Amino acid sequence: MTDILVSEEELLRFGCECLEAVGACHSHAEQHISVLVEADRRGHYSHGFNRLRGHYVADIRSKICYPNNKPSIEKETASTALINGNNSLGAVVGNFAMDVAIQKAKESGVGWVTVRGSNHFGIAGHYSKKALDAGMLGMAFTNGSPYVAPTRSATSTFSTLPISLAAPAKDGDHMLLDMATSNAAVGKMELARALGKEIPNNWALNKEGKPTSDPNEALPSGGGCGLPLGGLEETSGYKGYGLALMVEIFCGILSGSDWGPHVRRWKIQDQIANLGQCFIALDPKAFTDGFEDRCQSLLDTCRGLDPIDPELPVLIPGDRGRNRENNVRKEGGVRYKSEQFASMLKLAEELGVQPPQCLNV
Amino acid sequence: MTDILVSEEELLRFGCECLEAVGACHSHAEQHISVLVEADRRGHYSHGFNRLRGHYVADIRSKICYPNNKPSIEKETASTALINGNNSLGAVVGNFAMDVAIQKAKESGVGWVTVRGSNHFGIAGHYSKKALDAGMLGMAFTNGSPYVAPTRSATSTFSTLPISLAAPAKDGDHMLLDMATSNAAVGKMELARALGKEIPNNWALNKEGKPTSDPNEALPSGGGCGLPLGGLEETSGYKGYGLALMVEIFCGILSGSDWGPHVRRWKIQDQIANLGQCFIALDPKAFTDGFEDRCQSLLDTCRGLDPIDPELPVLIPGDRGRNRENNVRKEGGVRYKSEQFASMLKLAEELGVQPPQCLNV
Numbered sequence: 102m103t104d105i106l107v108s109e110e111e112l113l114r115f116g117c118e119c120l121e122a123v124g125a126c127h128s129h130a131e132q133h134i135s136v137l138v139e140a141d142r143r144g145h146y147s148h149g150f151n152r153l154r155g156h157y158v159a160d161i162r163s164k165i166c167y168p169n170n171k172p173s174i175e176k177e178t179a180s181t182a183l184i185n186g187n188n189s190l191g192a193v194v195g196n197f198a199m200d201v202a203i204q205k206a207k208e209s210g211v212g213w214v215t216v217r218g219s220n221h222f223g224i225a226g227h228y229s230k231k232a233l234d235a236g237m238l239g240m241a242f243t244n245g246s247p248y249v250a251p252t253r254s255a256t257s258t259f260s261t262l263p264i265s266l267a268a269p270a271k272d273g274d275h276m277l278l279d280m281a282t283s284n285a286a287v288g289k290m291e292l293a294r295a296l297g298k299e300i301p302n303n304w305a306l307n308k309e310g311k312p313t314s315d316p317n318e319a320l321p322s323g324g325g326c327g328l329p330l331g332g333l334e335e336t337s338g339y340k341g342y343g344l345a346l347m348v349e350i351f352c353g354i355l356s357g358s359d360w361g362p363h364v365r366r367w368k369i370q371d372q373i374a375n376l377g378q379c380f381i382a383l384d385p386k387a388f389t390d391g392f393e394d395r396c397q398s399l400l401d402t403c404r405g406l407d408p409i410d411p412e413l414p415v416l417i418p419g420d421r422g423r424n425r426e427n428n429v430r431k432e433g434g435v436r437y438k439s440e441q442f443a444s445m446l447k448l449a450e451e452l453g454v455q456p457p458q459c460l461n462v
Numbered sequence: 463m464t465d466i467l468v469s470e471e472e473l474l475r476f477g478c479e480c481l482e483a484v485g486a487c488h489s490h491a492e493q494h495i496s497v498l499v500e501a502d503r504r505g506h507y508s509h510g511f512n513r514l515r516g517h518y519v520a521d522i523r524s525k526i527c528y529p530n531n532k533p534s535i536e537k538e539t540a541s542t543a544l545i546n547g548n549n550s551l552g553a554v555v556g557n558f559a560m561d562v563a564i565q566k567a568k569e570s571g572v573g574w575v576t577v578r579g580s581n582h583f584g585i586a587g588h589y590s591k592k593a594l595d596a597g598m599l600g601m602a603f604t605n606g607s608p609y610v611a612p613t614r615s616a617t618s619t620f621s622t623l624p625i626s627l628a629a630p631a632k633d634g635d636h637m638l639l640d641m642a643t644s645n646a647a648v649g650k651m652e653l654a655r656a657l658g659k660e661i662p663n664n665w666a667l668n669k670e671g672k673p674t675s676d677p678n679e680a681l682p683s684g685g686g687c688g689l690p691l692g693g694l695e696e697t698s699g700y701k702g703y704g705l706a707l708m709v710e711i712f713c714g715i716l717s718g719s720d721w722g723p724h725v726r727r728w729k730i731q732d733q734i735a736n737l738g739q740c741f742i743a744l745d746p747k748a749f750t751d752g753f754e755d756r757c758q759s760l761l762d763t764c765r766g767l768d769p770i771d772p773e774l775p776v777l778i779p780g781d782r783g784r785n786r787e788n789n790v791r792k793e794g795g796v797r798y799k800s801e802q803f804a805s806m807l808k809l810a811e812e813l814g815v816q817p818p819q820c821l822n823v
Contacts, residue, residue, distance in 0.1 A: 180541040181571035181748040210542035211574045215749045238711070253776045254767040266708050268715075276711070278704040285698070303697060310770045330701055331691055334774075336664060337646070340691055343639040343779040344705075346760070347627050350599070350637070354629075354757050357750030361763060387542040388576050389718030396715050399707070402722060406615040409671045413695075415614045418704040 104436035106460040112138045112150070112435060115445065115457040119153060122452040123161040125168035125190065133157065133168075133192040136223035141437075142429045143422035145279075147288020148224045151441065154448045155368050156221050157190070163370040166190065166220050172197045180209040183356065184216045188373055191222030195241070195378065199228040202382040203235050210387035215351070216378040217358035221245065225265035226279035226419070232382045233269045236393075240381040241265045244352040244360055246367045249283045250326040252334050252342040255310030257326040258362050261286050262348035267419075269385075270397035277419025282344040283327045287367070290316045295440070303332035321367045352377035434460050465797035467821040473499045473511070473796060476806065476818040480514060483813040484522045486529035486551065494518065494529075494553040497584035502796045504783030506640075508649020509585045512802065515809045516729050517582050518551070524731040527551065527581050533558045541570040544717065545577045549734055552583030556602070556739065560589040563743040564596050571748035576712070577739040578719035582606065586626035587640035587780070593743045594630045597754075601742040602626045605713040605721055607728045610644045611687040613695050613703040616671030618687040619723050622647050623709035628780075630746075631758035638780025643705040644688045648728070651677045656801065664693035682728045713738035795821050 107115075116134030121127060141149035160166035170189040174182050182201050186194035198214045205212030222228070225241040232239025245260030261281035268276045285304040293300045294316035307313040308324030312333070319325040329341025353360025358377030365372045385392035406415045429435050437445075442459065449456035468476075477495030482488060502510035521527035531548040533555045538544070543562050547555035559575045566573030583589070586602040593600025606621030622642035629637045646665040654661045655677035668674040669685030673694070680686040690702025714721025719738030726733045746753035767776045790796050798806075803820065810817035 176749070178571040178748050181745075183749045209570060210539040211572055213572045213744065213748075217750070251764045251767060251776050253769045253771070253774050254764075255770050256767050258764065258767065264705075264708075266704075266711070268711050276707060278708060280701045280704055284692070301697065330698060331645070332697070336662065336693070336697075337691060339777075339779070340641045343627075343641055344625075346637060346764070346779065347625075347639060349760065350627070350629050350757065354753060354760055355744075355746060355749045357752070357756065360756070361760060383574065383716075384542075385716060387539050387574075388537070388544045388716045389578070391718065392715060395718065395721070396711065399710065399715055399722060403612045403615075403619065403707070406612060406617050406619065408614045409616050410614070413614050415612050416700075418700070418707065 103461065105439060105442040105462055106432060106434040106436055107457050108434040108460060109138055109142065109429070111457050112141070115449065115454065116150065116153060118454040119158060119448060119452050120161065120168065122454050123158055125161060129168050129190050129193045132196055133190045136192045136227045138435070139227055140224045141435045142426050144425040145224055145422070146441070147286055147292060150445060151288070152221070154444070158448070158452070159368070159370055160220065160374070165370055165373045172216070174201065180205050180211050180213060182212070182214045184214060186216050186219035188218050188220065191220040191376070192227070194219040195222040195228045195380070196231070198378065199231045199239065199241065199380045199382070202380040203232055203237060206237055206382035206384045207235065210384050212382040214380045215356035216380070217356040217375060219358070219376040219378050220374045221376065222378065224279060225263045226267070226277050228380055229265040229267035229279070230277055233267050233275055235382070236269055238269070238383040238385060239267045242348045242351050242379040244349055244358070244364060244377045246364050247362045248287055248321055248327045248367065249329055249345060250306060252329060252339040255306045255326055257321065259345045259349055260364065261327065262345045262352070264344065264348060268396055269393055270400050271393050274397060274400060275419065276396070276400060276417050277422065279418070282330050282341055282348055284330055284332055284341065285327070287320070287327070290319050294320065303328060303336065351379040355379065464822065466800060466803040466823055467793060467795040467797055468818050469795040469821060470499055470503065470790070472818050473502070476810065476815065477511065477514060479815040480519060480809060480813050481522065481529065483815050484519055486522060490529050490551050490554045493557055494551045497553045497588045499796070500588055501585045503787050503790045505786040506585055506783070507802065508647055508653060511806060512649065513582070515805065519809070519813070520729070520731055521581065521735070526731050526734045533577070535562065541566050541572050541574060543573070543575045545575060547577050547580035549579050549581065552581040552737070553588070555580040556583040556589045556741070557592070559739065560592045560600065560602065560741045560743070563741045564593055564598060567598055567743035567745045568596065571745050573743040575741045576717035577741070578717040578736060580719070580737040580739050581735045582737065583739065585640060586624045587628070587638050589741055590626040590628035590640070591638055594628050594636055596743070597630055599630070599744040599746060600628045603709045603712050603740040605710055605719070605725060605738045607725050608723045609648055609682055609688045609728065610690055610706060611667060613690060613700040616667045616687055618682065620706045620710055621725065622688065623706045623713070625705065625709060629757055630754055631761050632754050635758060635761060636780065637757070637761060637778050638783065640779070643691050643702050643709055645691055645693055645702065646688065648681070648688070651680050655681065664689060664697065712740040716740065
């Protein structure tokens, strides 16, 4: 079955109209939908339009996200800021906060910003990547609904707590790390379930606390919980758990947002999200000159290593997403499976919005 | 066979005399040896006296470390500094740099310091932990000799590139994360080899690029290379590789030190180490008040989770080391296996230093 191709402009038009249909102003809707388009364009379908209905539309509709609120700075120093997202759309809050971090880094070398009162912001990599335009390193972190169990327990306690780092090299080349500190993002298990596939048995525990390869048992809906990066304790999962604590400290504990098990459950609109997030910008010019050359050399060194399998070259984090983006540019649009596209059509009907037009059907 | 017990004072005396015998001044020797005592006291034997002869004494003896040099600040802003370690002892450089980071954080909320021209500094956790005394969060990172292979390759490219974070809670309680971004530290494989034990087969590749459980094949001396946290690509090892790149960027690329495969090989004194390191201090008071209470609540939440195995309670990173420290305090000294103690006696003889006295034999 042929994939369905939708242009980025059409995705943006459709997504914005959906958010506007439930009450968002155009400029906020545009900021938020741009991040979803970016996710799909880079192949991170689990964090793109896939979440439009269940997360963003549902949160606005049930009046627990206030899409037109503006974030505000509550406290600041030369290189830090505490921001209240005022429960606006995640991307509106994230863009605002990352811009503050970049401005601070311009003035004092580093900007470290924490946020409370935020919502799901899409892919963390969108925010870290903003720093590249200013010739800086960027980092972004977020907390979220509890799913991952600390090592030795089987209790959903932390979200998948991602770490993202963008670092500039030469002529636009860069590294863009964007990784969950769990072994796998929830979206990957949802995808496996949708496709009827098994998952590796170091991704999650079932409700009895045993490793499982059945995505139905692994997902929050089945009472499962995720394992931290590394898996069980004997395969170094305690390190992933340590990283999860680090990200939760950066996001929830520094900012005073909800954290860990106190964040609302997945896709349940019973309380505001009050997520915590953290954004860092760092100006490499504050250190030794020539950062971009050395960074390029680092990336070239890795990409140039002999691969174990000649078919599988050594990559830099972000290369895969960039390749997919290039492909989208070449083809003129983002590819979707027919089920993905069908759910967009359904949402269009539900909201009385013009359905997305595809390029090839 | 009974363990041999040596008091901390005696370890410090013996270690200092060893470094002084090869030319270090007392105050620098004391700073450096204190970190080795701390490592052994916390049970991180791979990073303590175990390294005294092969690393620190050897480097000074072969005149490629200048133990009495003082580090200097080469460039600074309100919240950043670039420090040249001037090839002094690692702990002298690390203590200096972390103090600068803490001072900057006092003034501007955050201090981000990178270092070049440094040497092995022992356990990263020693430096991050210094921030706790100032009521701050501390982070420490270092690069080192190449051993870990980027995902899809079998080439020793990165050191085990540790991440350390210390975060204060109430009444002295805290989290102290100190983890290699590889699946296992080299020291753990050396220990397995010394004890004639197999290692898990997701720690390293042999020289043919295949997973191995034989520490002889796994170690640099056998031509092996380490796997990043997560192991192979299919078990999320690309995330550990991404974290390794992050730490190398913080340490080597920002500072302009040697990095990746350009750092000298393990325990080979053919060139100066010129290591890169990174130290961050962050004042939680720059964000939302009450950090220590919330952090305590986070630690308590995790420690209070139902364990899968009732015999194995959920821990916080650093708990194990602290328990061992308490035990050392109770017993009056650090426990060593007879082989470990024998190598100290050998070193004492070699350097004409009074051998360490033990408490129980």
